[in-house]
Amino acid sequence: MTPDNARPGPHRVAQPVVHGDQTPTARPSCDWALAELGRPHLPNPDHRLAISPRCDGRSQRSDCLILYAARQPGRRRSVLTFYRCGMSGTAGSALRVTLLGTGSPSPSLTRSHPAALVQWGTGSSVLVDAGDGVVAQLLRANVAIGELEFVALTHLHWDHILGYPAFVWGSWCAGRTRLRVVGPPGTTDMHRRLVEDFYREQAEWAIDLGYRRAGWDATEVVDIDPGWSIELEGCTIEAGRVEHPPMKALGYRFTVDGRSVVISGDTARCADLVELARDADLLVVDACAAPPPGNVNPARRVILDRLHKFHASPQDCIDMAAAAGVARVILTHHLPEATLEFTPDDYTGEVIVGNDLDVIVV
Numbered sequence: 632m633t634p635d636n637a638r639p640g641p642h643r644v645a646q647p648v649v650h651g652d653q654t655p656t657a658r659p660s661c662d663w664a665l666a667e668l669g670r671p672h673l674p675n676p677d678h679r680l681a682i683s684p685r686c687d688g689r690s691q692r693s694d695c696l697i698l699y700a701a702r703q704p705g706r707r708r709s710v711l712t713f714y715r716c717g718m719s720g721t722a723g724s725a726l727r728v729t730l731l732g733t734g735s736p737s738p739s740l741t742r743s744h745p746a747a748l749v750q751w752g753t754g755s756s757v758l759v760d761a762g763d764g765v766v767a768q769l770l771r772a773n774v775a776i777g778e779l780e781f782v783a784l785t786h787l788h789w790d791h792i793l794g795y796p797a798f799v800w801g802s803w804c805a806g807r808t809r810l811r812v813v814g815p816p817g818t819t820d821m822h823r824r825l826v827e828d829f830y831r832e833q834a835e836w837a838i839d840l841g842y843r844r845a846g847w848d849a850t851e852v853v854d855i856d857p858g859w860s861i862e863l864e865g866c867t868i869e870a871g872r873v874e875h876p877p878m879k880a881l882g883y884r885f886t887v888d889g890r891s892v893v894i895s896g897d898t899a900r901c902a903d904l905v906e907l908a909r910d911a912d913l914l915v916v917d918a919c920a921a922p923p924p925g926n927v928n929p930a931r932r933v934i935l936d937r938l939h940k941f942h943a944s945p946q947d948c949i950d951m952a953a954a955a956g957v958a959r960v961i962l963t964h965h966l967p968e969a970t971l972e973f974t975p976d977d978y979t980g981e982v983i984v985g986n987d988l989d990v991i992v993v
């Protein structure tokens with residue numbers, strides 16, 4: 632199975648349609664739902680989409696509701712995701728993950744640098760990592776970036792933070808008024824050097840121009856260690872160690888109403904990750920160490936072979952998911968030349984090859 636021919640995720644969300652002079656919106660509209668309804672079938676036959684009543688996608692009518700229902704294997708209730716015009720949220724579902732970037736450091740038009748958005752309730756969210764292109768991906772995912780106030784970084788490799796200063800600026804431009812950031816040791820120093828030291832003077836100029844000072848100054852950046860946890864708006868977030876030498880690296884577990892999602896960040900096969908992901912509903916995991924194809928040039932092969940010391944292979948991911956007893960595993964962090972070969976025989980859960988902008992609800 633390769634990323635290109637992999638089937639889409641169970642909740643592949645299309646982009647909203649923009650007509651004529653309508654300002655491109657970062658929020659779902661009925662036009663989007665109508666476009667989806669026009670499809671011959673939804674990606675998964677167990678899913679249902681409904682809309683009531685119609686509107687033009689501009690009026691932001693509070694009675695305009697788009698409903699996406701997904702029947703989960705082994706569960707009696709359908710998971711309902713609803714979007715109101717101008718506001719998105721979930722009902723009956725605890726957690727929602729949007730894969731913002733499923734690529735690697737290699738530049739790609741189809742796979743952005745690593746980043747994911749975890750959402751729950753009716754507006755709570757955390758951005759996990761902020762690789763290059765993260766702002767554009769958030770907009771494509773219909774996220775109101777000015778309302779995104781919490782960032783959790785897995786580690787400080789460039790492909791996970793190149794978009795971080797752009798996010799700080801972009802979300803501030805969009806109206807964000809405070810920011811909390813956690814990450815492994817070095818995160819505070821990274822923020823100081825990449826954001827505060829270089830851009831403070833420009834930020835003061837922007838504040839003079841009319842930007843709200845709180846959006847820049849009300850920023851709290853904290854270095855955290857494995858074992859850290861926090862209660863955030865009904866969600867328990869825990870950090871656990873993962874194996875990504877020589878970096879200090881963390882995975883994160885999000886738990887809401889008994890449902891859990893784990894995002895590994897970059898990691899080699901690792902018992903600590905298995906423990907962090909124990910019995911989770913969903914594991915999003917680094918599968919970067921896919922075996923190189925036979926025709927790769929020798930210099931590139933040396934690099935790809937070495938990757939396995941600090942990244943998991945697709946088979947490692949399946950094995951860790953099986954050992955942890957997670958219901959679904961999503962493979963991410965794909966190299967452009969990767970061939971994702973794995974044998975899921977010992978794993979009874981669902982394996983999904985993640986693609987950019989896939990949305991998964993648990």
Ligand SMILES: [Zn+2]
Pocket residue numbers: 786788875878897
């Ligand atoms: Zn890394």
Ligand SMILES: [Zn+2]
Pocket residue numbers: 735736745788790791897964
């Ligand atoms: Zn990486």
